[in-house]
Amino acid sequence: MSFPKLWSFHHILMLSVFISTANGYYYHHWSQCIHSFHDLSDMVYIDGYYFNKYMVIQFNSTLGYFVGFTEFGVSTAEIWNNNTALVQETRARVDTFCKPNAETRETAIYGKTVAPKVKLSLVKKGDSRHPSLVMCSAYDFYPEKIKVSWLKNGAAVTSDVTSIEKMPNGDWYYQIHSELEYIPKAGEKISCMVEHAGFSKPMIYDWNPPLPEFEWNTQLLFTIGAAGLMLGIIIAAAGLIYYKSK
Ligand SMILES: *[C@@H]1O[C@H](CO)[C@@H](O)[C@H](O)[C@H]1NC(C)=O
Ligand SMILES: *[C@@H]1O[C@H](CO)[C@@H](O)[C@H](O)[C@H]1NC(C)=O
Numbered sequence: 001m002s003f004p005k006l007w008s009f010h011h012i013l014m015l016s017v018f019i020s021t022a023n024g025y026y027y028h029h030w031s032q033c034i035h036s037f038h039d040l041s042d043m044v045y046i047d048g049y050y051f052n053k054y055m056v057i058q059f060n061s062t063l064g065y066f067v068g069f070t071e072f073g074v075s076t077a078e079i080w081n082n083n084t085a086l087v088q089e090t091r092a093r094v095d096t097f098c099k100p101n102a103e104t105r106e107t108a109i110y111g112k113t114v115a116p117k118v119k120l121s122l123v124k125k126g127d128s129r130h131p132s133l134v135m136c137s138a139y140d141f142y143p144e145k146i147k148v149s150w151l152k153n154g155a156a157v158t159s160d161v162t163s164i165e166k167m168p169n170g171d172w173y174y175q176i177h178s179e180l181e182y183i184p185k186a187g188e189k190i191s192c193m194v195e196h197a198g199f200s201k202p203m204i205y206d207w208n209p210p211l212p213e214f215e216w217n218t219q220l221l222f223t224i225g226a227a228g229l230m231l232g233i234i235i236a237a238a239g240l241i242y243y244k245s246k
Pocket of ligand 1: 062063
């Protein structure tokens, strides 16, 4: 099983947007700080310069220099890259600009993270021809961002998810419900996977279908019967030993 792709909730901090329009031309400059980990260790700073909606130059802190995307962009990027002070200052923005702002946000939002309480329940009982409907519910979590998905024997299921609904409780917490239709098959394991900032990793909850009523009763009667029989044997044996020892 591998999860890394599913767990990449990128937090994008759009910290500065500069827009100007003149004579029908449109220019904007967009700075982004992107990270997935709460310790901000994977922080990337992206600085994009756009002219008439097309990206002309981009600075990506992973690369560490300006890249031009048009003829004008390529020549300008070359001039900027020759400016050591500018390049160093732009590279440093990961630490001087992105991290301090992200830290403020982390403490303001993610410091108040509350992990969901997850419950699986049977909505509709099927049989070998009619599908069963099982619901995975996550309650009382914060913040709102969450991902609920289904696994069949560990592999992601997408086709039979009939509904997914998220709603606010009205008290800053949220709840979400996802339903899966499936025809029960022997040996098949259905699980619900929940990813949320309150968890350190994706959490997997296995669905244990309730045993049919009749079988359960038979099993119970059998267990009681067996226990009674055992007790009878023990008493008889004890009596026999007592009788012999006298
Ligand atoms: C930044 O550069 C890295 C390395 O080339 C790349 O993997 C990543 O996708 C780039 N990010 C953006 C937003 O372009
Ligand atoms: C950038 O610097 C290199 C090496 O110092 C030089 O060859 C090149 O002409 C410079 N380019 C610009 C556009 O200044």
